[in-house]
Amino acid sequence: MLMREDGPALLPVYATFPLRAASGHGSWLVDETGVEWLDAYGGHAVATVGHSHPDVVAAIAEQSARLLFYSTAVPHAGRERLAEVLARHAPGALGKVFFCNSGAEANENLLGLARRKTGRTTVVTMRGGWHGRTAATLACTDGAKYEAGALRAGVPLSRKVPFNDLAALEAAMDESVAAVLLEPVQGFSGARTATVEFLEGARALCDRFGARLLFDEVQCGVGRLGTFTAAxxxxxxxxxxxxxxxLASGLPMGAVLAQPSLVDDLAIGDLGSTFGGGPVVCAAALANISVIDREELLENVRRVGAQLRAGTEAMPHVRRVHGRGFLLGLELDLPAAEVQRALWALHILTGTSTDPQTLRLLPPLSLSSDEAALLLDGLRTVLSA
Ligand SMILES: Cc1ncc(COP(=O)(O)O)c(C=O)c1O
Structure with missing residues (x-):
């Protein structure tokens, strides 16, 4: 992501791909000249069921025409139904739901709930973790640039430990720790993946020290690993x-799914959001999840994800394939940005990561086996050149 061609009235904070978006369908993004790009970036893991899936579009249109918005001051069936659907799709007792508008805001609420429940402030997070751009989430994100933002806001930094290092995590734990916050598969750092032993150990350490275990599933959740939740x-x-x-396949929406024991003492006014859980985003999310179920996209992610993994593992310059399902990090022996640029020439979009040698694949969950074969052909062409 090296180019920057946004309009002059926009703050110049985003590097951009070399196209201007006009429309999209399924795994394809169409530019203003009519060229179709295979989207293995998935609009940054947002286009869950593909771009502008007709069911999601229809649900948004229908709900918009009926009632565009009303606040949480008035109950709404769509909001209640979505919370029930999420609770049913989540494992264990993660059945208490709060809606907000973004990943950072969802993580803010996770941190707030854990601090409130424990009466403690310290948070332990992982090297390589990325949690958002609000002050509290910047404090938990790895990287001096992000931490500086939190420090400027006067927010204390999290204690950061190496990912998958249980001894380091244990050393960071004490009675001041409110929570351990981590991504089971770290998105931005290139799909670096927790071991089951590390997550089990983190669970046990949190229980031992009276801290709460929080998963940031903003990027790795909603089916991306081949199960509805990463947990x-x-x-x-x-x-x-x-x-x-x-969560809503394109509309801004965040959610917290909590166990009752974390939220059993919440009272009116303790959390809130004007737009969170509005009728249109809830309709989009309900349609999104029903497409995931009906089109058996979790099974698709497992099957086509295995095809992508096997195909990429056999390619030249690929040292290792990180991640699970449709969140894959190809660790290369050359700069990922060069490969990303070479793929642009073939009209294929991929992501880079904070590791300069890791290329990220995060296509829509609906990517077909034939589309995966096209992606693999493109990668093979570029990596063999
Ligand atoms: C793991 C993770 N957490 C949090 C965020 C922040 O989400 P948002 O940009 O919706 O605030 C991101 C965004 O990339 C993310 O990947």
Missing amino acids: ESFGVIPDALSMAKG
């Missing part, structure tokens, strides 16, 4: 988890 993929149940990106 289920690893068989470890946190006290709460966050979702966002792929």
Whole structure:
């Protein structure tokens, strides 16, 4: 992501891909000249069921025409139904739901709930972790640039430990720790993946020290690993988890799913959001989840994800394939940005990561086996050149 071609009135904070978006369908993004790009970036893990899936579009249109918005001051069936559907799709007792508008906001609420419940402030997070751009989530994100933002806001930094290092995590734990916050598969750092032993150990340490275990599933949740939640993929149940990106397949939405024991003493006014759980985003999320179920996309992610893994593992310059399902990090022996640029020439979009040698694949969950074969052909062409 090296180019920057946004309009002059926009703050110049985003590097951009070399196209201008006009429309999209399924795994394809169409530019203003009519060229179709295979989207293995998935609009940054947002286009869960593919771009502009007709069911999601229809649900948004229908709900918009009936009632665009009303606040949480008035109960709404769609909001209640979505919370029930999420609770049914989550493992364990993660059945208490709060809606907000983004990943960072969902993580803010996770942290707030854990601090409130424990009466403690310290948070332990992982090297390589990425949790958002609000002050509290910047404090938990790895990287001096992000931590500086939190320090400027006067927010204390989290204690950071190496990912998958249980001894380091144990050394960081004490009676001041409110929570351990982590991504089971770290998105931005290139799909670095927790071991089951590490997550089980983190669960046990949190229980031992009276801290809460929080999963940031903003990027790795909503089916991306081939199970609806990442927690289920690893068989470890946190006290709460966050979702966002792929939840409404394109509309901004965040959610917290919590165990009752974390939220049993909440009273009116303790949390809130004007737009959170509005009728249109809830209709989009309900349609999104029903497409995931009806089109058996979790099974698709497991099957086509295995095809992508096997195909990429056999390619030249690929040292190792990180991640699970449709959140894969190809660790290369050359700069990932060069490969990303070479793929642009073939009209294929991929992601980079904070590791300069890791290319990220995060396509819509609906990517077909034939589309995966096209992606693999493109990668093979570029890596063999
Ligand atoms: C793991 C993770 N957490 C949190 C966020 C922040 O989400 P948002 O940009 O919706 O605030 C992101 C965004 O990339 C993410 O990947």
